[in-house]
Amino acid sequence: xxxxxxxxxxxxxxQNDGKIEGVSLELLGAGRSLADKLQVPLSGFILxxxxxxxxxxxxxxxxxxxxxxxxxxxxxxxTESYMKGVIHLAQNYKPEIILYGATPxxxxxxxxxxxxxxTGLTADTTMLDVDVDKRLLEASRPAFGGxxxxxxxxxxxxxxxxxxxxxxxxxxxPDSGRNGKVIEENIxxxxxxxxxxxxxxxxxxTKKTNLADAHVIVCGGKGMGDLQxxxxxxxxxxxxxxxxxxxRDVVExxxxxxxxxxxxxxxxxxxxIYFAIGISGAIQHVxxxxxxxxxxxxxxxxxxxxxxxxTYGIVGDAMEIVPALIEQFKSLxxxxxxxxxxx
Amino acid sequence: MHIVVCVKQVxxxxxxxxxxxxxxxxxxxxxxxxxxxxxxxxxxAVKIRAKTGGSIxxxxxxxxxxxxxxxxSIEIGADRGYLLTDRAFAGADTLATSYALSKxxxxxxxxxxxxxxICGKHAxxxxxxxxxxxxxxxxxxxxxxxxxxxxxxxxxxxTVLLKRKLTSGYEFIKSEMPCLLTVExxxxxxxxxxxxxxxxxARYEPIIxxxxxxxxxxxxxxxxxGSPTIVGKMFTPPRPEGGKKLEGTTSQQVSQLMEILLExxxxxTISKA
Ligand SMILES: Cc1cc2nc3c(=O)[nH]c(=O)nc-3n(C[C@H](O)[C@H](O)[C@H](O)COP(=O)(O)OP(=O)(O)OC[C@H]3O[C@@H](n4cnc5c(N)ncnc54)[C@H](O)[C@@H]3O)c2cc1C
Numbered sequence: 001x002x003x004x005x006x007x008x009x010x011x012x013x014x015q016n017d018g019k020i021e022g023v024s025l026e027l028l029g030a031g032r033s034l035a036d037k038l039q040v041p042l043s044g045f046i047l048x049x050x051x052x053x054x055x056x057x058x059x060x061x062x063x064x065x066x067x068x069x070x071x072x073x074x075x076x077x078x079t080e081s082y083m084k085g086v087i088h089l090a091q092n093y094k095p096e097i098i099l100y101g102a103t104p105x106x107x108x109x110x111x112x113x114x115x116x117x118x119t120g121l122t123a124d125t126t127m128l129d130v131d132v133d134k135r136l137l138e139a140s141r142p143a144f145g146g147x148x149x150x151x152x153x154x155x156x157x158x159x160x161x162x163x164x165x166x167x168x169x170x171x172x173x174p175d176s177g178r179n180g181k182v183i184e185e186n187i188x189x190x191x192x193x194x195x196x197x198x199x200x201x202x203x204x205x206t207k208k209t210n211l212a213d214a215h216v217i218v219c220g221g222k223g224m225g226d227l228q229x230x231x232x233x234x235x236x237x238x239x240x241x242x243x244x245x246x247x248r249d250v251v252e253x254x255x256x257x258x259x260x261x262x263x264x265x266x267x268x269x270x271x272x273i274y275f276a277i278g279i280s281g282a283i284q285h286v287x288x289x290x291x292x293x294x295x296x297x298x299x300x301x302x303x304x305x306x307x308x309x310x311t312y313g314i315v316g317d318a319m320e321i322v323p324a325l326i327e328q329f330k331s332l333x334x335x336x337x338x339x340x341x342x343x
Numbered sequence: 344m345h346i347v348v349c350v351k352q353v354x355x356x357x358x359x360x361x362x363x364x365x366x367x368x369x370x371x372x373x374x375x376x377x378x379x380x381x382x383x384x385x386x387x388a389v390k391i392r393a394k395t396g397g398s399i400x401x402x403x404x405x406x407x408x409x410x411x412x413x414x415x416s417i418e419i420g421a422d423r424g425y426l427l428t429d430r431a432f433a434g435a436d437t438l439a440t441s442y443a444l445s446k447x448x449x450x451x452x453x454x455x456x457x458x459x460x461i462c463g464k465h466a467x468x469x470x471x472x473x474x475x476x477x478x479x480x481x482x483x484x485x486x487x488x489x490x491x492x493x494x495x496x497x498x499x500x501x502t503v504l505l506k507r508k509l510t511s512g513y514e515f516i517k518s519e520m521p522c523l524l525t526v527e528x529x530x531x532x533x534x535x536x537x538x539x540x541x542x543x544x545a546r547y548e549p550i551i552x553x554x555x556x557x558x559x560x561x562x563x564x565x566x567x568x569g570s571p572t573i574v575g576k577m578f579t580p581p582r583p584e585g586g587k588k589l590e591g592t593t594s595q596q597v598s599q600l601m602e603i604l605l606e607x608x609x610x611x612t613i614s615k616a
Binding site for chain 1: 570
């Protein structure tokens with residue numbers, strides 16, 4: 001394998017129904033800085049049916065080039081058809097780095113592509129950098145067991161690939177004046193050769209909690225003790241018009257459904273206010289909430305790592321503080337005669 | 344109908360504790376369990392077999408102690424189990440793991456053709472979810488990840504109807520068999536194991552394979568050697584400054600907090616209902 005043949009940073013632009021996923025735009029932002037450091041072009045690649053017009057948006061968000069494969073067979077995401085397209089592009093144009101959003105489809109696609117390209121893939125990355133001299137992608141993720149991060153490298157194979165958690169990277173402000181090149185590729189795909197068919201797609205917004213879009217989140221941890229005490233979390237949230245989240249331990253205990261888990265294997269959230277109550281602050285939790293604007297931690301252990309990421313910390317017993325806080329907000333509500341809410 | 348379920352032994356991360364001083368895992372505290380998602384995978388195979396007939400094999404790669412997860416799978420209802428265990432497999436990343444497992448599947452297939460492979464969504468000690476699709480690619484069968492319902496299996500037509508979870512909603516998929524599914528926890532509830540299964544599991548001796556039992560294996564694709572990814576460095580993330588601690592009695596702390604919250608007028612307001 002001649003590494004000199006491999007050049008450029010690529011980002012998979014995931015679209016559903018002609019709308020680009022937020023994480024793809026975030027990755028264009030992150031990819032831009034990697035490409036600048038390596039002094040190579042940044043490219044987006046997009047697959048679908050009738051999606052050509054999205055290329056300009058990809059350029060506005062930072063790409064120098066966009067590879068487009070527009071084909072009726074690519075109407076809905078399917079591993080088989082999308083994988084063929086991506087492998088075709090990667091083998092022809094030989095990027096040195098490919099980034100994918102760690103969404104269900106992004107992870108599915110990246111895993112299949114990595115196998116066929118016989119290369120390394122790092123899952124659920126939360127930090128990205130490059131070693132410019134060695135031209136190595138440094139993809140970091142929380143390590144199993146321990147409040148430590150591990151940087152994963154792929155030294156002997158190209159392209160270097162990673163899936164990246166949504167909402168941890170920052171998208172650039174779109175600039176419609178940016179110039180870029182659009183490259184259309186044709187590949188031969190036949191519907192009758194596909195072994196899978198998408199019969200129906202159902203958008204179910206009721207199942208999706210509003211965590212990802214919530215302005216205020218009250219998140220409770222195992223420190224709440226039991227399911228009954230955990231009701232305090234619900235009560236505070238209700239009083240201030242917030243959404244409820246929990247740690248993995250809370251979800252494992254059955255106090256909340258998995259949809260409400262915040263962290264590495266749950267949602268990544270960026271609300272205006274995040275209450276972390278009875279949460280130790282394990283790295284797998286922190287990666288999912290540390291970009292919140294204002295973090296308020298309540299924990300009885302003064303050395304709990306959650307205080308390192310909190311804007312304001314209260315060392316104390318949640319069983320006393322939370323009811324007092326609820327009381328304060330309730331009386332404020334009675335006094336002013338209205339609802340507490342975020343505007 | 345022959346279903347193969349891939350299972351992994353993992354440390355129980357619910358119980359495992361981290362030593363806060365050294366930031367490392369206290370391994371003594373961690374009992375080894377069957378990866379919870381894989382338990383659901385075995386359970387789903389049992390549900391399918393109840394409708395279609397046929398048999399279930401489980402396949403695991405790991406140290407000799409991993410026979411425990413095969414016995415556990417037998418308890419849930421699998422018919423037989425294979426354990427791949429050899430130093431040659433040690434240190435494998437997802438690419439090398441899917442290679443080894445697909446070679447074992449090739450061997451299993453020689454005795455009994457495989458109609459479906461089921462894996463858990465991911466293993467809780469790594470959370471990558473990359474091995475399932477990797478196996479599917481190597482076997483050249485379609486992978487369908489994040490499955491939340493197996494709606495219909497038609498062994499005659501060799502097709503399966505599935506419900507797959509998406510970022511916001513779900514989709515119905517029809518796939519030809521053989522295919523590979525990775526399943527979410529909500530796909531089923533694990534049944535209590537019937538007594539005969541428990542007895543069978545207690546006595547069961549898994550079929551043990553080493554690298555020499557596999558055919559046409561390229562050794563350079565196994566274990567650490569066959570793993571393109573390596574851990575470059577481990578580091579404690581830059582410790583943020585940490586914020587201001589609110590001191591005093593509970594009520595003092597609470598009123599300071601109220602002040603902060605209400606001062607941020609753009610964050611919190613009382614709106615007239
Ligand atoms: C691969 C992997 C993925 C993971 N993914 C996630 C994830 O997505 N999200 C996630 O959250 N975790 C995840 N974890 C788990 C994570 O490592 C932690 O175990 C978990 O976040 C801890 O949850 P906790 O803070 O609720 O519980 P604990 O760590 O048990 O902390 C409880 C805290 O409550 C405090 N407390 C106790 N009583 C009180 C009281 N009366 N008042 C105030 N404070 C009190 C204690 O001092 C303690 O700090 C993952 C782990 C692994 C290995």
